[in-house]
Amino acid sequence: MSDIKSLFATRLYQTSLTKLGQAIDSSELENSCLAIAEDDEAGQAWCEENDFPGYTSYASLTDLDWRFPIFKEVIQALNQHVAAFAQDLEFDLGDKRLALDSLWINILPFGGVHTAHIHPHSVISGTTYVAMPKGTSAIKFEDPRLAMMMAAPTRTKTAREELQSFIYAKPQVGDVLLWESWLRHEVPINMADEDRISVSFNYSWS
Numbered sequence: 001m002s003d004i005k006s007l008f009a010t011r012l013y014q015t016s017l018t019k020l021g022q023a024i025d026s027s028e029l030e031n032s033c034l035a036i037a038e039d040d041e042a043g044q045a046w047c048e049e050n051d052f053p054g055y056t057s058y059a060s061l062t063d064l065d066w067r068f069p070i071f072k073e074v075i076q077a078l079n080q081h082v083a084a085f086a087q088d089l090e091f092d093l094g095d096k097r098l099a100l101d102s103l104w105i106n107i108l109p110f111g112g113v114h115t116a117h118i119h120p121h122s123v124i125s126g127t128t129y130v131a132m133p134k135g136t137s138a139i140k141f142e143d144p145r146l147a148m149m150m151a152a153p154t155r156t157k158t159a160r161e162e163l164q165s166f167i168y169a170k171p172q173v174g175d176v177l178l179w180e181s182w183l184r185h186e187v188p189i190n191m192a193d194e195d196r197i198s199v200s201f202n203y204s205w206s
Contacts, residue, residue, distance in 0.1 A: 013178035053112030122202035131197035
């Protein structure tokens with residue numbers, strides 16, 4: 001029998017945000033996101049100038065944990081999950097550590113998309129999900145080898161998950177997803193009438 005094994009694994013971490021710590025009030029988190037979006041005139045202006053669908057605080061706010069205490073609870077939970085994921089990845093961090101670099105709100109309305117991208121200058125990126133109405137978009141991950149496959153045939157529809165070119169993860173409200181920041185991902189068009197709300201973040205090695 002031939003010896004066939006998988007090499008160079010791409011890891012995706014998914015669990016409940018509160019699994020490793022205290023409970024977080026999902027309604028309070030959602031209301032906080034909506035209140036910030038309503039008051040953040042600079043963020044609204046940036047979204048309009050850049051044809052960004054819906055709202056993001058990425059370009060305007062860096063102090064969410066100061067504005068609403070519940071974000072402090074979110075960050076405390078994220079720190080635990082990122083530590084667990086780093087251990088799974090078997091990172092040798094030396095005398096440095098993985099620290100939160102940025103945290104921002106995303107509100108994606110009907111018809112909105114977040115096109116494919118990576119997160120440069122970060123080690124681990126992720127999202128925790130605040131509102132996922134029925135019919136809303138999953139998050140789509142792209143095989144990092146895709147650009148180098150050149151003349152390779154496409155995979156069958158029933159190919160094993162680790163061989164597929166794209167993976168769609170459909171998280172639930174309260175879930176957190178983590179991945180290495182070089183992994184290309186996107187949010188396809190939101191077909192739900194209600195807003196899709198999430199909080200994304202990056203961790204750097206410092």
